[in-house]
Amino acid sequence: MSQPAQTQFRHTPVLVSEVCELLVNDLSGIYVDGTFGLGGHTKALSALLNVDATLIGIDQDQTALAQFPPSLVQQSLHLVCTNFENLNQVLNDLNINKVHGILLDLGLNSFSLDDPERGFAFSLPGPLDMRFDRSNELTAEIVVNTYSQEQLANIIYRYGEERNSRRIARRIVEMRTSKKLTRSDELKQAVMKSVDPRFRNKSLARVFQAFRIEVNREMDVLAQVLDAATDVLVPGGRLAVISYHSLEDRMVKMHFRELSRDVPRQPGMVDTEVKIPFLKRITGKPVVAQPSEASQNPRARSAKLRVAERTTHATQ
Numbered sequence: 001m002s003q004p005a006q007t008q009f010r011h012t013p014v015l016v017s018e019v020c021e022l023l024v025n026d027l028s029g030i031y032v033d034g035t036f037g038l039g040g041h042t043k044a045l046s047a048l049l050n051v052d053a054t055l056i057g058i059d060q061d062q063t064a065l066a067q068f069p070p071s072l073v074q075q076s077l078h079l080v081c082t083n084f085e086n087l088n089q090v091l092n093d094l095n096i097n098k099v100h101g102i103l104l105d106l107g108l109n110s111f112s113l114d115d116p117e118r119g120f121a122f123s124l125p126g127p128l129d130m131r132f133d134r135s136n137e138l139t140a141e142i143v144v145n146t147y148s149q150e151q152l153a154n155i156i157y158r159y160g161e162e163r164n165s166r167r168i169a170r171r172i173v174e175m176r177t178s179k180k181l182t183r184s185d186e187l188k189q190a191v192m193k194s195v196d197p198r199f200r201n202k203s204l205a206r207v208f209q210a211f212r213i214e215v216n217r218e219m220d221v222l223a224q225v226l227d228a229a230t231d232v233l234v235p236g237g238r239l240a241v242i243s244y245h246s247l248e249d250r251m252v253k254m255h256f257r258e259l260s261r262d263v264p265r266q267p268g269m270v271d272t273e274v275k276i277p278f279l280k281r282i283t284g285k286p287v288v289a290q291p292s293e294a295s296q297n298p299r300a301r302s303a304k305l306r307v308a309e310r311t312t313h314a315t316q
């Protein structure tokens with residue numbers, strides 16, 4: 001018997017048992033892993049599901065998808081390399097109308113973060129790239145060198161929640177007037193020279209996060225996929241989202257809160273004003289990693305899992 005291909009990269013999936021327990025409600029259903037990565041969550045779901053279930057894995061990183069030996073799952077598995085904002089298109093192409101569960105485990109896989117050529121980590125000098133999908137045109141280099149000082153400050157403040165945003169933006173603009181910034185270590189220098197040494201690491205993490213979010217339009221695509229995912233769930237189907245920073249978690253929380261609100265009938269209301277909620281929140285507070293998992297996997301420490309279920313009789 002042939003051995004499955006050796007996985008070249010590693011990524012330890014987070015909150016695996018919690019995802020399996022909270023996402024699956026039909027053992028023969030159709031499940032979408034919208035952030036397939038190295039397939040850690042899909043593999044765990046596969047072990048739980050009946051063989052007649054269907055699995056769909058989406059990732060915009062072809063390098064990740066190519067690592068997965070399909071023989072690791074018993075069910076029918078469709079792997080699609082695209083942005084999860086194209087969820088509807090993916091399902092249309094597969095002639096699938098509704099699904100029973102969708103998982104989004106947001107952010108980066110560990111091997112991309114650890115690859116200096118991708119430019120994501122301030123600790124690893126590399127090109128200022130930061131694209132999840134390397135066929136996209138916009139890179140961190142373009143953002144850093146062509147956006148106005150005000151645009152840079154706004155991005156750093158909005159997506160990094162960094163209060164030294166104006167000073168850092170000014171420094172970037174000063175540096176780029178003498179020479180274009182092309183390396184992640186140059187961006188690191190701009191931050192280091194602008195903030196109190198005591199807070200450097202936090203500021204660096206925030207600034208790198210901010211540029212990554214801008215380059216990959218992360219907040220826009222998240223908003224789009226939350227709407228699309230809610231629409232394609234069967235009644236009783238579930239959406240599970242793991243986020244790693246407060247901006248994402250806030251967006252998921254607000255989406256679940258907004259769509260789980262009802263507008264009860266009041267005297268004098270017409271039928272169209274009465275709203276039955278689209279979603280029921282399964283998690284009140286977000287689920288976080290147990291101390292044992294957090295101690296073994298640093299990524300798990302910031303992970304927050306929220307799950308909601310599509311209701312049976314929703315109205316717009």
Ligand SMILES: C[S@@+](CC[C@H](N)C(=O)[O-])C[C@H]1O[C@@H](n2cnc3c(N)ncnc32)[C@H](O)[C@@H]1O
Binds near residue numbers: 011012014060064108
């Ligand atoms: C945290 S990793 C997922 C790891 C995966 N759960 C596992 O067990 O291996 C996130 C993955 O989502 C992908 N990703 C992030 N944003 C995406 C998007 N908008 N569309 C498609 N894939 C995306 C990344 O390329 C990365 O592989």
